[in-house]
Amino acid sequence: xxxxxxxxxxxxxxxxxxxxxxxxxxxxxxxxxxxxxxxxxxxxxxxxxxxxxxxxxxxxxxxxxxxxxxxxxxxxxxxxxxxxxxxxxxxxxxxxxxxxxxxxxxxxxxxxxxxxxxxxxxxxxxxxxxxxxxxxxxxxxxxxxxxxxxxxxxxxxxxxxxxxxxxxxxxxxxxxxxxxxxxxxxxxxxxxxxxxxxxxxxxxxxxxxxxxxxxxxxxxxxxxxxxxxxxxxxxxxxxxxxxxxxxxxxxxxxxxxxxxxxxxxxxxxxxxxxxxxxxxxxxxxxxxxxxxxxxxxxxxxxxxxxxxxxxxxxxxxxxxxxxxxxxxxxxxxxxxxxxxxxxxxxxxx
Amino acid sequence: xxxxxxxxxxxxxxxxxxxxxxxxxxxxxxxxxxxxxxxxxxxxxxxxxxxxxxxxxxxxxxxxxxxxxxxxxxxxxxxxxxxxxxxxxxxxxxxxxxxxxxxxxxxxxxxxxxxxxxxxxxxxxxxxxxxxxxxxxxxxxxxxxxxxxxxxxxxxxxxxxxxxxxxxxxxxxxxxxxxxxxxxxxxxxxxxxxxxxxxxxxxxxxxxxxxxxxxxxxxxxxxxxxxxxxxxxxxxxxxxxxxxxxxxxxxxxxxxxxxxxxxxxxxxxxxxxxxxxxxxxxxxxxxxxxxxxxxxxxxxxxxxxxxxxxxxxxxxxxxxxxxxxxxxxxxxxxxxxxxxxxxxxxxxx
Numbered sequence: 001x002x003x004x005x006x007x008x009x010x011x012x013x014x015x016x017x018x019x020x021x022x023x024x025x026x027x028x029x030x031x032x033x034x035x036x037x038x039x040x041x042x043x044x045x046x047x048x049x050x051x052x053x054x055x056x057x058x059x060x061x062x063x064x065x066x067x068x069x070x071x072x073x074x075x076x077x078x079x080x081x082x083x084x085x086x087x088x089x090x091x092x093x094x095x096x097x098x099x100x101x102x103x104x105x106x107x108x109x110x111x112x113x114x115x116x117x118x119x120x121x122x123x124x125x126x127x128x129x130x131x132x133x134x135x136x137x138x139x140x141x142x143x144x145x146x147x148x149x150x151x152x153x154x155x156x157x158x159x160x161x162x163x164x165x166x167x168x169x170x171x172x173x174x175x176x177x178x179x180x181x182x183x184x185x186x187x188x189x190x191x192x193x194x195x196x197x198x199x200x201x202x203x204x205x206x207x208x209x210x211x212x213x214x215x216x217x218x219x220x221x222x223x224x225x226x227x228x229x230x231x232x233x234x235x236x237x238x239x240x241x242x243x244x245x246x247x248x249x250x251x252x253x254x255x256x257x258x259x260x261x262x263x264x265x266x267x268x269x270x271x272x273x274x275x276x277x278x279x280x281x282x283x284x285x286x287x288x289x290x291x292x293x294x295x296x297x298x299x300x301x302x303x304x305x306x307x308x309x310x311x312x313x314x315x316x317x318x319x320x321x322x323x324x325x326x327x328x329x330x331x332x333x334x335x336x337x338x339x340x341x342x343x344x345x346x347x348x349x
Numbered sequence: 350x351x352x353x354x355x356x357x358x359x360x361x362x363x364x365x366x367x368x369x370x371x372x373x374x375x376x377x378x379x380x381x382x383x384x385x386x387x388x389x390x391x392x393x394x395x396x397x398x399x400x401x402x403x404x405x406x407x408x409x410x411x412x413x414x415x416x417x418x419x420x421x422x423x424x425x426x427x428x429x430x431x432x433x434x435x436x437x438x439x440x441x442x443x444x445x446x447x448x449x450x451x452x453x454x455x456x457x458x459x460x461x462x463x464x465x466x467x468x469x470x471x472x473x474x475x476x477x478x479x480x481x482x483x484x485x486x487x488x489x490x491x492x493x494x495x496x497x498x499x500x501x502x503x504x505x506x507x508x509x510x511x512x513x514x515x516x517x518x519x520x521x522x523x524x525x526x527x528x529x530x531x532x533x534x535x536x537x538x539x540x541x542x543x544x545x546x547x548x549x550x551x552x553x554x555x556x557x558x559x560x561x562x563x564x565x566x567x568x569x570x571x572x573x574x575x576x577x578x579x580x581x582x583x584x585x586x587x588x589x590x591x592x593x594x595x596x597x598x599x600x601x602x603x604x605x606x607x608x609x610x611x612x613x614x615x616x617x618x619x620x621x622x623x624x625x626x627x628x629x630x631x632x633x634x635x636x637x638x639x640x641x642x643x644x645x646x647x648x649x650x651x652x653x654x655x656x657x658x659x660x661x662x663x664x665x666x667x668x669x670x671x672x673x674x675x676x677x678x679x680x681x682x683x684x685x686x687x688x689x690x691x692x693x694x695x696x697x698x
Contacts, residue, residue, distance in 0.1 A: 183605065213597050214601075215562065216566075244562070247639060248562050256532060282633045287617045290596060290597055294601075316614055317617065
């Protein structure tokens with residue numbers, strides 16, 4: 001792919017590189033209503049606290065502002081430019097989900113000041129990413145691959161997907177636990193598989209969610225396994241139950257003696273004084289969030305499962321678990337009825 | 350002590366015994382304003398979901414209702430009796446902090462229906478507990494010891510304190526991480542030390558808080574080490590950043606294939622439909638909470654440290670860390686100024 005390989009991964013300034021995604025994953029929790037002032041204040045605080053990479057874009061990545069995914073209040077290119085304007089040492093990153101964002105969106109983000117792209121695909125669909133890594137490398141951007149819903153495929157298969165990304169010019173591949181569903185041993189198995197497959201050429205990353213309250217623990221295990229890129233967001237601001245909180249990651253790595261380059265006090269202040277005032281609601285571990293992590297299914301399945309459970313007299317959570325086992329993804333909500341009927345028949349026997 | 354030893358620990362019905370402390374540790378978060386209806390509804394839901402032990406008392410234990418610790422809205426003996434009334438299979442437990450609660454309080458709690466007492470001391474002061482274990486055993490109650498602020502003493506010393514409790518008739522000793530300050534390896538070291546010292550005679554327990562977002566992870570490590578009593582509370586309702594959420598513990602152990610006897614769906618419903626409606630605020634990882642876990646100091650130190658930091662031009666978080674290293678406890682707030690002066694002098698050199 002363009003003759004580019006991933007062997008030219010960037011040198012690291014510290015033991016681990018924390019990327020903050022308050023202004024991207026947090027955009028979901030803000031219903032994509034970030035103002036330029038909020039973005040400027042947040043970037044300034046993160047940059048001063050030593051955060052090296054700050055992700056800014058619509059929650060669903062560049063080009064996400066739409067009827068389907070929710071319109072951004074402020075044009076994301078203006079937000080990226082504002083972020084670039086405030087950052088003294090930090091690099092501005094954008095997310096790009098192929099099919100939502102395009103190569104043109106990426107070029108515009110680069111023009112606005114983004115210097116890293118994180119190309120996100122479902123954990124089994126890395127093959128839609130190569131062209132975007134090609135464009136990014138031509139633009140001279142740092143490249144990161146996101147293998148989303150990473151609990152949905154075994155470690156060795158996930159590693160093969162990471163291989164596709166690295167061969168296409170990706171410098172860091174993330175185990176992306178979109179549903180916050182990875183137990184500690186499951187996360188570790190994936191870190192080790194990726195490190196075994198691409199660890200000599202590229203970095204491995206971890207992006208955690210809090211659905212089972214394991215994001216921070218998995219980040220520690222990630223570091224211990226050899227993962228060097230780790231994501232967080234201030235006040236855990238992110239989709240669903242939120243991300244691993246950046247300020248907690250900083251505190252925990254500080255206590256472990258791991259050099260992140262982060263100023264813990266400054267991050268605690270940034271969370272409390274910059275982000276907290278604009279929070280719409282503090283990310284929380286409510287039933288929807290926990291079900292997503294527990295059953296490994298989209299939280300939107302819950303309501304459907306409750307209805308089917310009532311109708312066919314089977315427990316809601318058994319329906320959800322079965323859906324998780326069967327690997328149903330968003331769009332397959334009609335299968336929930338079939339699962340309920342099947343479970344009812346099993347109860348009968 | 351009364352010729353009783355801890356070798357008669359109770360048989361367990363499941364792989365691990367989850368104790369729910371929503372109605373005791375959560376009393377802090379409710380400013381001790383629980384109503385009898387709230388207690389009845391919560392006990393009924395927990396009992397039906399299979400929770401074996403339900404703790405009910407003032408946040409600071411029996412006798413805590415006072416000017417110093419905050420008055421209870423409802424007499425706690427009435428709440429214990431109501432809890433006992435609702436429980437079909439669960440045992441009702443009370444907390445007793447020697448110096449706050451007395452042997453008389455314990456007898457009254459027993460009369461009201463409590464069948465387990467959890468005697469809590471600072472991690473280095475187990476020697477104030479024996480008389481209470483003696484009274485409890487005479488009453489025929491199950492006995493648990495709580496070694497609070499367990500991060501404050503090395504594993505081998507904590508084990509010696511556990512030995513004091515077991516020799517006095519305590520059947521289970523908890524590693525009680527009151528500040529949520531234990532990192533995963535620190536928690537594991539304490540579990541192993543206690544199991545080595547008392548594991549042949551008594552059970553070991555773990556009570557986690559979420560200040561560093563590690564309560565659930567440490568619970569998993571606890572189980573793997575051999576700990577068999579684990580605490581949680583619904584919606585994490587508890588002091589500061591809250592406890593390990595019971596419903597998340599249930600979901601995680603279910604995913605791990607560990608038999609808790611709990612109905613995950615019923616617990617998710619209990620959290621969402623019984624507790625959430627009466628929450629005053631969802632427990633959160635704010636600056637106060639994180640500082641407590643990070644520096645291992647009481648969160649009330651924060652404001653003092655901020656003032657001292659401003660006055661002597663040293664970072665607040667460095668003051669807090671030093672206070673943590675020096676092991677200052679509540680009541681030693683005047684030492685914060687000395688720490689700030691010392692740090693300023695070090696900066697000078």
